[in-house]
Amino acid sequence: MSSVNRQIVLASRPQGEVTPDNFRLIETPLAPLAEGQVRVRHHLLSLDPYMRGRMNDTKSYAPPQQLGEVMIGGTAGEVVESRNDHFQLGDRVVGMGGWQEYQTVDARDRGALRKVDTTHIPLSAYLGAVGMPGVTAWYGLVRIIAPKAGETVVVSAASGAVGSAVGQLAKARGCRVVGVAGGAEKCRYVTDELGFDACVDYKQHADLKALSGALKAACPDGIDGHFENVGGLVLDAVLLRANAFSRVALCGMISGYNGEPIPLQFPQLMLTNRMKVQGFIVSEHMDVWPEALQDLGGLVAAGQLKYRETIAQGLAAAPDAFIGLLKGRNFGKQLVQLI
Template sequence: MTANQQIILDNRPQGEAVESNFKLVQGTVPALQDGQVLVRHHYLSLDPYMRGRMNDAKSYAAPQPLGEVMQGGTVGEVVDSRHPKYQAGDKVVGMGGWQEYSVVDGNAPGALRKVDTTHVPLSYYLGAVGMPGVTAWYGLVKIINPKAGETVVVSAATGAVGSAFAALAKARGCRVVGIAGGPDKCRYATEELGFDACIDYREHPDLKSMARALKEACPDGIDGYFENVGGYIFDAVLLRTNAFARVALCGMIAGYDGQPLPLANPALILVNRLKIEGFIVSEHMEVWGEALAELAGLVAAGKLRPRETISEGLASAPSAFLGLLKGKNFGKQLVKLTP
């Protein structure tokens, strides 16, 4: 029996999440049954949506069960297989969770996908050429649907979703403005990701200041907004929207600890005839093939150069995750599980 370190959700957060909500446990890998595949994880993905699932509250996804392995995306290598489609050595992406190994039903739709690492590094399949990249693609292409020359804005601009959004929007001829935390992230946004401008929210910590910065960065107003944060930043963006602007509502990280996020001026939705649409990318599997093909092409062409923050070892996952929620990561947050 192979030992398998795992991190479970031990108890639910009371307000802000803390490391003691998680527990590192020692498990074992069960013997494979027919149709199953054993995967050794190389990287584990950490994503903001996981915070919402830690709460026992009604949402678009069921809460993370207590006492079970934290759920999340993984990339790794097949080490044993009793399924004809998968062989040892295959590189795969799946939802293996916060553990070193997972046993996967090879017949379950979408549970495991083989990936090509010739031109795209394995870790990118958890970021730019994975769920975050497809999230950016769907919000931009299917909801904002911009025309060349329009101005689009994205919050959390240098994260896995924001960086992909910039490359996709620039490919469509848009003016792209980002909102990120700190001068280093803003410099990276403009110098490496191709943003036309980036606003440091730490320099603009309130509605009035942020609205003024957006007015300067978006002299022709805002035609499309990709929302990851909520709070006063959303309020400031709404003040600068043009008539018939479109908002893709992906995340509200400012409210993940449970506090409400009221809008300061909801009448702007009517005045500017805004289209605001929330979406969950896993409900739109029909677009993944098209989106992943474009994203892989952008990476191969050097037009999408995502950064990664990599934490070492499974035990580091809780602290790295809590850091992600506070914006301490730079780019996609991963945990490396192999030497």
């Protein structure tokens, strides 16, 4: 095992769009383990849109990423050293190890590491469909939108790690599901492979009138539920097509992650239609994780919940892969493979 840990730290805060100069690759020595500690060799890093907000030094639902510290993020790997009776060499685990090759944790801290079974579920899925993105999809759909069979549910960023799971879970509940995605290839994936009833290519509908018209054609009975990952023009178009007593789960606003304003053109429609619009952070609802993970894990193991991954190779590739994620270059869940 190496005696050196390679890490990527936040070197500077972005001014607008993220650039490679905002990150720095460093090496630090690995200290001997103390009693109760576990050392994990990361196989995979998870890259997720929420990381962009944490790079800003602004008030939010979580403290900002500190300069000079390892970039935060979900990880999956194996135990390579242990001074804790609950973890053995070779155990597959997931945690929040960040952008680095090794993680050293006091495994006595509840929730620091979670063992996972890779017999029927690939390790990578525990960072996607059977991890935080999957639980995010499950919570927003099941607990906020709470769709009934026959209702219409719209999902923005429908080909992504969260959106793809939302749509499939909604289809399993008997809904008409319409995705919004960027590009013909992603839209074909959403309908042909994931089973959505329709998908609107926002790149072909650049203004509100066009996008709203496309949604009207795809949702002839209006919209009863919406899972929002993007905001901006997409949300405006959905509001124009929303039915009375429709529900919106606000998961992300990626259209404004670089500091752009995200005005609503017709916010009065939320009142006119008596809508429920609820933002949520899935880490604040840990009570539902066991139920959600059991549901998601069963579906993935049975091949009933499909997902796609974009995988960058090597720790040094993480910054460019993250920038690509923010620009929509990834297809499905964005990961970095270290082993």
